[in-house]
Amino acid sequence: MDKIKMTAGMTWALVCLVFMIVFYFGLGSFATGFSKLPFMKLNPNTSGGEVAGEVVMDNCTLVIRKPVFEGFLGERRKGFVQVDWRGEVSENINDTVDFNFDQIPDFIIVINRDLNDASLIAFNPVVKDIGLSAPTSYGWSVRVRINK
Amino acid sequence: MDENINNQSMRKSFGKSLLYTLPMFLLTFVLMTGGRPDFSDRHGTIALLITFVGLNILYFLMHYTGKTDKLRAVLFIVFALTLSFTLIKNMVDIRQTMTYSQGDILECNMPFCHLVIPMLILPAAFTQSIIYPGSILGGFASISAMVVLWLGASVILGRGFCSWGCFYGGWDDGFSRFRKRPVIRKIGDSWKWMPFAVLLMVALTSALALTPTYCDWICPFKAVTEFEEVTGIESAAKAGIFISLFGGLVVVLPILTRKRIQCSFLCPLGAINTLSNKVSPFTVKIDRQLCNDCLKCVQVCPVFALTKDDVKKGNVSIFCTKCGKCIDACPKQAIHYGIAGVPASRMVKFSRNIFLFVSFLFMAIFASGSIITVVKSFVNLFI
Secondary structure, eight states: OOHHHHHHHHHHHHHHHHHHHHHHHHHHHHHHHHSSSTTBBOOOOOOOOOOOEEEESSSEEEEEOEEEEEEESSSEEEEEEEEEEEESOOOOOOEOOOOOOOOOOOOOEEETTTEEEEEEEEETTTTEEEEEEEEEEEEEEEEEEOOO | HHHHHHHHHHHHOHHHHHHHHHHHHHHHHHHHHHOOOOOOSSHHHHHHHHHHHHHHHHHHHHHOOOHHHHHHHHHHHHHHHHHHHHHHHHHHHHSSSEOOHHHHHHHHHHOGGGGGGHHHHHHHHSSBOOOOSSOOOTTOOOOOHHHHHHHHHHHHHHGGGHHHHTTTTTHHHHHHTTSEEEOOOOOOOOGHHHHHHHHHHHHHHHHOOOHHEEEIIIIIIGGGGGGOOOSHHHHHHHHHHHHIIIIIIIIIIHHHSSSSSSHHHHHHHHHHHHHTTTTEEEEEEEETOOOOEEEEEEEETTOOOOHHHHHHTTOOOTTOOOOOOOHHHHHTOOOEETTTTTOOOOSSHHHHHHHHHHHHHHHHHHHHHHHHHHHHHHHHOOO
16 A cells, blocks of 8 residues: 555656646646636626627717626626726716617716816616726726616 | 754765756756747846856755755745836836726736635636636736646645745745744744635635725735725725735734744635645655654744644644755754655655755746846846
């Protein structure tokens, strides 16, 4: 029994030795392979959700994401919808957003970029308030809290 | 006298040490240059050569002197310092500040570090997604590359990752070596289970909130890498917590106790790595026939992995980070690196040689990138 244990231990150690030598050479491929696993995608709470639609404006594009309600076990009652302004965003943003694309405006968002001040006028009762409002490398992003 | 016996047992002749260093020399050269050395950038070449030579001298000395811990610590501490410098430099280059903004979170371009891994497990299992606002693949410190690096190292080294791979551990390790004697000697042994409680707490809270709570609220190393821009009470409180925990657990307590307090009592990844010690083929073994129960090993162990009972039973607990401090300190040469399944006192030199090769190669290549960056910055300043 002791000999079997010794042989197994030695074999495992030698496999590890070989693996360590190969490891760094193959790191790029291992990482690429790992990134293809089903769970290797950003959670919508992190990424902001999939793009639901775009509204092309004069100098920039308004990107409206799908509402995010994902929770740990099932969906939450409270969520958010992320809106991005991409391109040459004007100093003062004042846009009407229809996030569920039912042709009825859901909220108006007013942002003074200089003062980093954002305010919201809600038309849809599910729309609550502004969760996040921040400049990004591509323009500006806002997360508006909504209820289901 | 005893010290000499210990040194002589593991030390090799100059020629033999060179011979043992040769494979490391070749592998580090190929891996550091990507197999295609490009010497067109003069300063880059100087930095590469300094790093390459420095790494191989350390490895050579491990064989030549027969000592492990102090030489490992040199690289480990340099790794921690240079990594923090590189990370901050990268932040400053990209964002002109070492703080990150809400915009960086919204854009998901936060660099990923291995300490986030405990918080990813439950959401990955239940929601099939990653809750960290970083890049899955590509860019600086992608999630995929870091997880693969950690996984590979943890399977091979077990909790040895905490002494041979973690780019934060060097901070604790460095400060724990500041004083020759500890000021605080008596520390409850049961505190070493604390990381499991932290692990449970951050794993559950992260899963429920779907945000990495340890990074948001606890991680002491935010103080030396990047932290949220202070824009209000909440972000100020977070910054206060990061700095206090860093000051307390990484600086002050390690200095006073000569122990790696943050690694031993807080780190949730350390708790996972403790379990991975069961998978790794490399262990530390105590030869009861040689041991004289002086308990010097218990005294010097920086992570509370050895107790009086462990020594009497001839076992090293799963908390061991394989730093080699107890091995170097043992006056009777009763402790040595071993391989799972191989009895204590058998194949001692072979076990050490193979473990050193594997663990040093991992740390050397992992650390080389940030060391080269820092050396190059110095070269740019002076040449």
